Amino acid sequence: MKLVVLSDNHTNYDFETPEGDVLIHCGDFTDTGKPKEMLWFKEYLKEQPHEHKLFIFGNHEKIGNEVRYWIDYLEDGTGAKCIHEVAYGIGHFNFFGSSYTPKFMNWGFMQDDETRERYWKNMIEGMDVLVTHGPPMGIRGKIEDGTEIGCQYLREFVDRVKPKYHFFGHNHAGAGIQNGDGTMFVNAAILTEDYKMSRGPVIIDI
Numbered sequence: 001m002k003l004v005v006l007s008d009n010h011t012n013y014d015f016e017t018p019e020g021d022v023l024i025h026c027g028d029f030t031d032t033g034k035p036k037e038m039l040w041f042k043e044y045l046k047e048q049p050h051e052h053k054l055f056i057f058g059n060h061e062k063i064g065n066e067v068r069y070w071i072d073y074l075e076d077g078t079g080a081k082c083i084h085e086v087a088y089g090i091g092h093f094n095f096f097g098s099s100y101t102p103k104f105m106n107w108g109f110m111q112d113d114e115t116r117e118r119y120w121k122n123m124i125e126g127m128d129v130l131v132t133h134g135p136p137m138g139i140r141g142k143i144e145d146g147t148e149i150g151c152q153y154l155r156e157f158v159d160r161v162k163p164k165y166h167f168f169g170h171n172h173a174g175a176g177i178q179n180g181d182g183t184m185f186v187n188a189a190i191l192t193e194d195y196k197m198s199r200g201p202v203i204i205d206i
Helices: 033-048 065-076 113-121 152-161
Strands: 001-008 020-024 052-055 078-082 087-090 093-098 127-133 165-168 176-180 185-186 200-206
Touching: 065 078, 113 152, 127 152, 165 176, 185 200
Parallel strands: 001 020, 020 052, 052 078, 093 127, 127 165, 165 185
Antiparallel strands: 001 200, 087 093, 176 185
């Protein structure tokens, strides 16, 4: 099964999307979650020929309490599936997604430390492929000035559960692949920290 993984295009669609079986977007497909930006992402999803198309939201999708509305909107007519807090099976592989990241200014899908600790300590287990918007602490989570923006409670969860694959973005400076203790970590952000296109989606064969 060929996975095509990307994150953080922020309304920039000036890239080629490779063919594959599963397209996965790890969030931040908009700048601020405006309706026209959601429409652009919907049109992008509709154009893609992949048999399975999965997505979650990022902190730039500032959609407040309208999450259900926008999930329905983006799924309708696109063949895509939002896996934010949803377990989803494709073949022999179980996928699960979560859009939450540590708090930073006034963005969307952010949780304080206490909430994230409780969230990941009580999360379901058994997924083969974990899709989050943000990185786990210590795994491709340092921005250009060296500040760590990864989540320590997500890291504890990953260390305990050991999914085969963990896909994320959020940190544009940390794009790349890293292997560790049974898990392949992929930061699939395609823009640099100054929002310039620097790479295409990542292809992973599983």
